[in-house]
Amino acid sequence: MRGDARSERRRQHVNDWVTPTSSEHAVLLDIERTEHEGMSVLTVLGDLDVASAPALRSRLIEAVNSTKRGLVLDLRKVPFIDSFGLGALISAHKRTAAHADGAQPLMVLADPVGPVAQLLRLTQLDTILDVRPDFETARAGE
Amino acid sequence: MKQSAANPATAPLSEPVPVVLPSKPIKLEIPAAVAYVSVARLVVGAVASSDSRLSESRREDLKIAVSEACTNAVHAAPDDGEPHRVVVSLEFTPDSFVVDVADEGGGFDPETANDSPLLDDEKMAAEGGFGIPLMRVLSDQTEFKTRNTGTTVRLVFYRPALEVD
Numbered sequence: 001m002r003g004d005a006r007s008e009r010r011r012q013h014v015n016d017w018v019t020p021t022s023s024e025h026a027v028l029l030d031i032e033r034t035e036h037e038g039m040s041v042l043t044v045l046g047d048l049d050v051a052s053a054p055a056l057r058s059r060l061i062e063a064v065n066s067t068k069r070g071l072v073l074d075l076r077k078v079p080f081i082d083s084f085g086l087g088a089l090i091s092a093h094k095r096t097a098a099h100a101d102g103a104q105p106l107m108v109l110a111d112p113v114g115p116v117a118q119l120l121r122l123t124q125l126d127t128i129l130d131v132r133p134d135f136e137t138a139r140a141g142e
Numbered sequence: 143m144k145q146s147a148a149n150p151a152t153a154p155l156s157e158p159v160p161v162v163l164p165s166k167p168i169k170l171e172i173p174a175a176v177a178y179v180s181v182a183r184l185v186v187g188a189v190a191s192s193d194s195r196l197s198e199s200r201r202e203d204l205k206i207a208v209s210e211a212c213t214n215a216v217h218a219a220p221d222d223g224e225p226h227r228v229v230v231s232l233e234f235t236p237d238s239f240v241v242d243v244a245d246e247g248g249g250f251d252p253e254t255a256n257d258s259p260l261l262d263d264e265k266m267a268a269e270g271g272f273g274i275p276l277m278r279v280l281s282d283q284t285e286f287k288t289r290n291t292g293t294t295v296r297l298v299f300y301r302p303a304l305e306v307d
Contacts, residue, residue, distance in 0.1 A: 049183075050213045051176040080183075082209045083272035090269045115202040122279065123272060124261045 031059050036139050038069035045077045048085030048116075056085070060092035064107065071096070072138050075112040081119055093129050110138035163193055167233040172212070174219035174226035174246065179212045182230050182243075189232050190239055195301040203280040204239070204299055210273040211243035211295045218247025218293060234301075238282070241297045249288035 029052035030045035040063050048056060063071050073089075089109070096106035109131045112120055120126040132138040170185055172178035187205045190196050196204070212228055219226035231242040258264075258275050265271045278284045283298035 047180060049176075049209055050179055050216070080205065080209075082206055082213065083270055083276060084213065086272055087269040090266060094266075094269075115206065118199075118202070119206065119276075122260065123276075128261075128266075 029055050031056060033059070033063060036072075037141075038067075039072055039139055039141055040067040040070070041072045041074055041139060043074040043077070047080040048078055048088065049080065049082045050084040053084035053088045057088040057091055060088060060107075061095060064092055064095045067106075070141060071107045072110050072135075073107065074110050074135060075116055076110070076135060078112070078116050079114065081116045086119070086123060086125060089125070089129060108132050108138045108141075110135040161192070161194070163234045164189070165234060167231050170230040170232070172228050172230070174216045174228050176213070176216055178228075179209055179216060182212045182228070183209045186230065186232060186241060190299075193234065193239065193301060195304055196239060196299065200299060204241070204297070207277045207280040207284075207297050208241055208243065210277050211241070211297060214273055214295070215243050215245035215247070215293075218245040220247065237301055239299045239301060241299075242294050243297070244292055244294040246292045249290065249293050 029048070032043045032045075034041045034043070042059060042063055044056060046052060060071075060073070071092075073092075078085075092107055107130065109120075109129055111133060112131060117131075120129070120131060168189065170182060172182050183205045186208045187201055190201045190204055208230070212230065215228040219228075226246045228246075229242075229244045231244070233240045258271070260272065260275045260279060274284075277295065277297060281297040282300045283296070285296040285298075287294045287296070
């Protein structure tokens with residue numbers, strides 16, 4: 001069973017290879033989805049920019065549509081974000097807002113670090129999106 | 143073995159080491175495709191890191207601004223099936239680090255985005271449009287020059303004098 005879980009994870013990672021239409025090169029953005037007591041956790045590894053944001057956008061939409069309790073976007077290993085990365089976050093936020101019944105925050109951004117935290121503050125998106133400084137608290141849905 | 147002062151390996155560590163910044167312009171040419179924006183960002187960040195007068199947080203600002211400029215330049219390239227390039231030029235002046243990003247697009251009117259705030263209803267609706275406002279906020283100067291061969295964005299980052307304790 002462990003092997004199955006590993007191969008499932010492997011398949012997910014392979015799906016996250018993004019092939020830009022205008023280039024023969026692929027960009028790797030690692031996005032792993034795990035479930036924790038009904039919360040879906042998307043852990044992102046890599047830069048979120050114009051090349052990689054479309055992959056995050058589609059994975060976020062998929063997660064928002066299928067999560068039971070809510071969604072935690074783990075940003076601890078995202079060293080860089082630009083306007084297209086922010087656009088993907090706004091896109092998912094708008095979808096969660098449309099689904100929200102007021103009982104639970106449906107998307108939480110967990111522990112953005114360095115430049116990502118700064119850009120969320122600078123654009124004031126931290127006043128619109130639910131940004132939590134601590135991953136464990138965010139995952140517990142507190 | 144007797145130590146020799148002429149041997150750099152054994153020279154006293156206290157001697158100041160002069161760091162010579164590249165004083166001539168550096169040009170980086172990337173294909174006009176989104177996959178290469180990260181290449182430009184990483185190279186510009188690496189060149190800037192040779193300058194101790196640009197702090198780590200300013201280098202992060204620089205990387206975001208360059209990324210936005212290169213993204214716009216890639217999107218400006220004509221969709222005519224021909225290969226297009228984005229040229230990124232870097233230059234240290236005594237007071238500034240200057241980055242020019244030149245595209246092969248038809249040009250646009252940057253005045254239309256002049257007074258756009260960082261966040262407004264329009265950007266929330268479009269899920270984007272942060273590029274030019276971010277460049278303006280993150281750099282010390284942002285200039286646009288449009289010719290019929292394309293647009294060049296100039297991003298200027300001041301190099302503050304080092305504070306001596």
